[in-house]
Amino acid sequence: MSAEAVVTAQQLTKIYAGHGKRGDAVVAAHEISFTLYAGEILGLIGESGSGKTTIGRLLTGIEKPTTGSLQWSSAFASGHGQVQMVFQDPYAALNPFNPIRYTLTRPLINFRHLSPAEALDQARTLLTTVQLTPPDQFLVKRPHQLSGGQRQRIVIARALAASPQVIVADEPVSMLDVSIRAEVLQLLRKLMVTGQVASILYITHDLMSARSLAQRVIVLYRGRMVEVAKTGDLLANPRHPYTQMLFASIPNPRRAFRGEALPIPVSGSLAPSSATGCPFAPRCPWVEEACQQTAPRLEPLPDGRLVSCHVVTRTATDGQDASKVAQPRTTTP
Ligand SMILES: Nc1ncnc2c1ncn2[C@@H]1O[C@H](COP(=O)(O)OP(=O)(O)OP(=O)(O)O)[C@@H](O)[C@H]1O
Ligand SMILES: [Mg+2]
Structure with missing residues (x-):
């Protein structure tokens, strides 16, 4: 801008x-x-x-x-x-x-x-x-x-x-x-x-x-910025799993997703599983090893938006879409 x-x-x-x-x-x-x-x-x-x-x-x-x-x-x-x-x-x-x-x-x-x-x-x-x-x-x-x-x-x-x-x-x-x-x-x-x-x-x-x-x-989750994007980009293609959840909770059948819709969060403890891990890990369907260990930082994606997610950052570098690559968690935490 x-x-x-x-x-x-x-x-x-x-x-x-x-x-x-x-x-x-x-x-x-x-x-x-x-x-x-x-x-x-x-x-x-x-x-x-x-x-x-x-x-x-x-x-x-x-x-x-x-x-x-x-x-x-x-x-x-x-x-x-x-x-x-x-x-x-x-x-x-x-x-x-x-x-x-x-x-x-x-x-x-x-x-x-x-x-x-x-x-x-x-x-x-x-x-x-x-x-x-x-x-x-x-x-x-x-x-x-x-x-x-x-x-x-x-x-x-x-x-x-x-x-x-x-x-x-x-x-x-x-x-x-x-x-x-x-x-x-x-x-x-x-x-x-x-x-x-x-x-x-x-x-x-x-x-x-x-x-x-x-x-x-700016999308906030528990006091942290998880995604920052132009409104149009965010609506067309929410990238952070939390943003996707927010969108999935809106009943709008015309809205198209590039990735799979995420499950609505389960209830339970929202405390991070470790003090140092990603705060969203307890609710995240894509959670992996790294997410339990370190909190992700906001990283820019090629379209200029910022996303704070290990999985998104990793897959974006590979030119992939996180929602297609991440293994959806099958067990209920
Ligand atoms: N004056 C205060 N003293 C102690 N805790 C506070 C105070 N103000 C806010 N908090 C806590 O800080 C966190 C963020 O609160 P905040 O009011 O900023 O959230 P919010 O996103 O505006 O929520 P809402 O959508 O309900 O208005 C909450 O856990 C809240 O309980
Ligand atoms: Mg408020």
Whole structure:
């Protein structure tokens, strides 16, 4: 990609200390490295607990990494609130007692130091940007007087009030009515296209919404990046066994696979069989000796994607397709 880098995450690791007597430490994010480019919507996909929100929070700076750092490109390093986050639940994100006028003007007055009159004017502009018109009708409302979709538009408007370079949208439509999800995603896309924000990190567990929105996708598994690819490449040919599993769980008969469909994961312990092995080994149908011994690193494939899998790397070097070569595990672990 020739686009300009906005921010680069370098080896971000976040470890939460265990709580209580037998609380184990949680590695919520492990050596996460990626660049967010200008004009890009980057998807971050993974199951619950895979570290999506943690990475989003690390990007905003709300959360400090245990190790690793963020590098902002100088052109994007200024900005009032460089990164703003839009959360899943717009109702929880808004103070129920405050009218929208207060919600939107307060950050403009406090952080951008506008006069109350300028702030009110700007609040009207923001409401128009998020397609809540006529704006004066919405300024006087409180959250409970709005629909879920309207509330999420207010949350987006408030995020924009900080003139961010980047928006981290963390499952922004999963609590909204199915019928209005597409509109809110369309609004996010529009913010990018019109240059209101430089880039968006779009967090979701729903592969199909990432397909419509993101140009590139990072697939996470238990705090690690397992595959990074252009969305089209990923959909056409998922390479990491976990990505294949994610895809196999989506009922879409039109989707064609190059390889064999993988079995749906069995329940049981998800702990790696050894502390040093591949974290996905306990669920992996292709698991082999090497996977128990060392954790794979992200390696580039000829098409430019990155995959963290011993079997994929080995077979790609041989010019083979892992799913055709690997011996599917026949015994249930
Ligand atoms: N503040 C915290 N203290 C301790 N552990 C935490 C904290 N925040 C997250 N975790 C743990 O870190 C891991 C990753 O959590 P995270 O919320 O980032 O996952 P997620 O992918 O966003 O999940 P979901 O899809 O459910 O939102 C989980 O095991 C979670 O329990
Ligand atoms: Mg989350």
